[in-house]
Amino acid sequence: MQKRLIITFFMLLLITGAGVLAAVFLPKDDEKAETGKKDAIEASAKPADKKKDSTQVDQHEETKKEQPQEENSSDMRTAVLSEAELLAAGYDYDAAIETLKSFQGYEDDSEMTARVADYETKKASCVPVNINEVTHVFYHSLVVDPELCFANQETDRQAVGNNQWMTTIDEFNKITQEMYDRGYVLVDLHDLVEETTDDSGNVHFKEGTIMLPPDKKAFVLSIDDLSYYHSYDGYGYASKMVVDENGKPKCEYIQRDGTTVVGDFDVIPLMDKFLEEHPDAAYKGAKGTIALTGYNGILGYRTDISYQTVPADIDEDKRKWLEAHPDFDLETERAQAKAVADAIKADGWKFASHTWGHMKVGDASMERIQADTEKWKENVEPLVGPTDTIIFAHGQDLAEWTTGYTADNAKFNYLKEQGFNYYCNVDSKQYSVQLEDNYFRQGRRNLDGYRIYFNSIGEMDSVGDLFNASDVIDPKRPPVQHL
Ligand SMILES: [Zn+2]
Numbered sequence: 164m165q166k167r168l169i170i171t172f173f174m175l176l177l178i179t180g181a182g183v184l185a186a187v188f189l190p191k192d193d194e195k196a197e198t199g200k201k202d203a204i205e206a207s208a209k210p211a212d213k214k215k216d217s218t219q220v221d222q223h224e225e226t227k228k229e230q231p232q233e234e235n236s237s238d239m240r241t242a243v244l245s246e247a248e249l250l251a252a253g254y255d256y257d258a259a260i261e262t263l264k265s266f267q268g269y270e271d272d273s274e275m276t277a278r279v280a281d282y283e284t285k286k287a288s289c290v291p292v293n294i295n296e297v298t299h300v301f302y303h304s305l306v307v308d309p310e311l312c313f314a315n316q317e318t319d320r321q322a323v324g325n326n327q328w329m330t331t332i333d334e335f336n337k338i339t340q341e342m343y344d345r346g347y348v349l350v351d352l353h354d355l356v357e358e359t360t361d362d363s364g365n366v367h368f369k370e371g372t373i374m375l376p377p378d379k380k381a382f383v384l385s386i387d388d389l390s391y392y393h394s395y396d397g398y399g400y401a402s403k404m405v406v407d408e409n410g411k412p413k414c415e416y417i418q419r420d421g422t423t424v425v426g427d428f429d430v431i432p433l434m435d436k437f438l439e440e441h442p443d444a445a446y447k448g449a450k451g452t453i454a455l456t457g458y459n460g461i462l463g464y465r466t467d468i469s470y471q472t473v474p475a476d477i478d479e480d481k482r483k484w485l486e487a488h489p490d491f492d493l494e495t496e497r498a499q500a501k502a503v504a505d506a507i508k509a510d511g512w513k514f515a516s517h518t519w520g521h522m523k524v525g526d527a528s529m530e531r532i533q534a535d536t537e538k539w540k541e542n543v544e545p546l547v548g549p550t551d552t553i554i555f556a557h558g559q560d561l562a563e564w565t566t567g568y569t570a571d572n573a574k575f576n577y578l579k580e581q582g583f584n585y586y587c588n589v590d591s592k593q594y595s596v597q598l599e600d601n602y603f604r605q606g607r608r609n610l611d612g613y614r615i616y617f618n619s620i621g622e623m624d625s626v627g628d629l630f631n632a633s634d635v636i637d638p639k640r641p642p643v644q645h646l
Pocket residue numbers: 387388517521556557
């Protein structure tokens with residue numbers, strides 16, 4: 164809300180700037196037309212405004228200087244109306260109404276009062292979402308070039324894995340559209356709970372309140388492993404996240420001919436674009452959660468300390484990459500990654516730990532979990548900021564759903580001490596939600612090649628509530644091998 168207001172404020176500043184420029188550069192003929200427009204505005208303006216304006220006229224003889232002021236009021240009204248419309252589209256009716264009511268003279272503006280009444284009606288028709296039935300879907304980095312990514316299924320094990328675990332851009336776009344058409348609305352993981360902190364600083368959870376129109380359904384989105392691992396090189400994935408000239412997160416992609424382009428080549432910019440075109444596809448501006456490991460760096464930047472210390476047992480991928488990048492500088496990589504992470508956060512996305520080493524937390528010893536968490540805190544957290552969310556890798560977890568995280572669960576107690584309150588795993592069920600006083604846990608569904616393919620040929624039935632797999636499957640995807 165505050166962010167939106169700030170954006171509105173800057174929009175108004177821009178408009179003011181444009182108004183001033185227009186006043187300065189307006190040719191004489193247009194001045195008349197502008198004066199006509201001005202009169203129309205003045206006729207509808209409040210008496211108080213008129214008085215203020217006439218004082219200004221007394222002070223400044225030239226009407227030219229008065230024009231920007233008049234332009235502002237009209238442009239400001241337009242900006243307020245469209246800001247309110249955007250807020251209401253995202254189901255934030257209270258903020259939309261507040262925005263309209265903050266406009267001086269809204270009571271006498273029939274369009275504004277009609278809109279307030281409309282938003283009140285829409286708000287009254289909303290119903291609370293059942294938090295226990297909210298689904299959570301996730302993707303890995305999207306495949307930009309399926310032919311490259313899935314080639315040689317018979318001989319290349321990595322291509323087999325790509326086909327099983329990865330989703331193509333085409334499939335992502337179709338799924339996103341179909342879920343939208345079915346009434347799915349993106350909510351933030353944190354919207355599902357209401358968090359309170361007691362005097363001792365302990366966090367307590369209870370069910371959150373999400374109000375949506377009765378024909379809408381909530382879903383949570385996350386992205387795993389947004390690191391652009393060395394193993395992705397040459398397989399038709401984006402190479403890194405970058406910030407474009409508008410400060411928006413985009414992807415860098417190296418094409419087959421070796422040339423580099425910047426564009427919408429992964430979930431973040433594609434989802435951003437979809438939400439810009441469909442502001443009613445997200446609840447109060449929600450975006451997804453990005454789960455990061457650290458061992459190959461983050462977001463396509465080689466930010467891990469091991470690239471600088473080069474331990475004797477450094478893996479082959481890193482050694483080769485360092486050989487190919489003799490001017491590597493850790494601080495430069497980290498600064499670039501941080502700038503991109505900042506832009507991603509400013510864009511509304513959130514970061515989570517995926518463990519530094521993509522570890523199997525169920526199998527791992529307590530000591531290994533501690534050492535891994537320390538590495539995440541040293542190499543990743545300074546770049547993306549602290550997070551309260553951990554998304555486990557390999558579908559592992561700290562305890563069964565039926566048991567929950569009990570007071571004697573040492574791994575949970577340790578991670579909880581490290582600040583993690585939201586825990587996610589992988590679960591093929593439509594929804595798996597566990598809300599306790601001291602943590603929130605949710606299962607996530609992988610919308611990947613494996614699931615899309617086996618649903619499309621009728622061997623699985625696990626995505627039908629979200630989309631029709633045979634409609635979305637990429638024609639460039641070869642048959643997927645069984646696990
Ligand atoms: Zn992973």
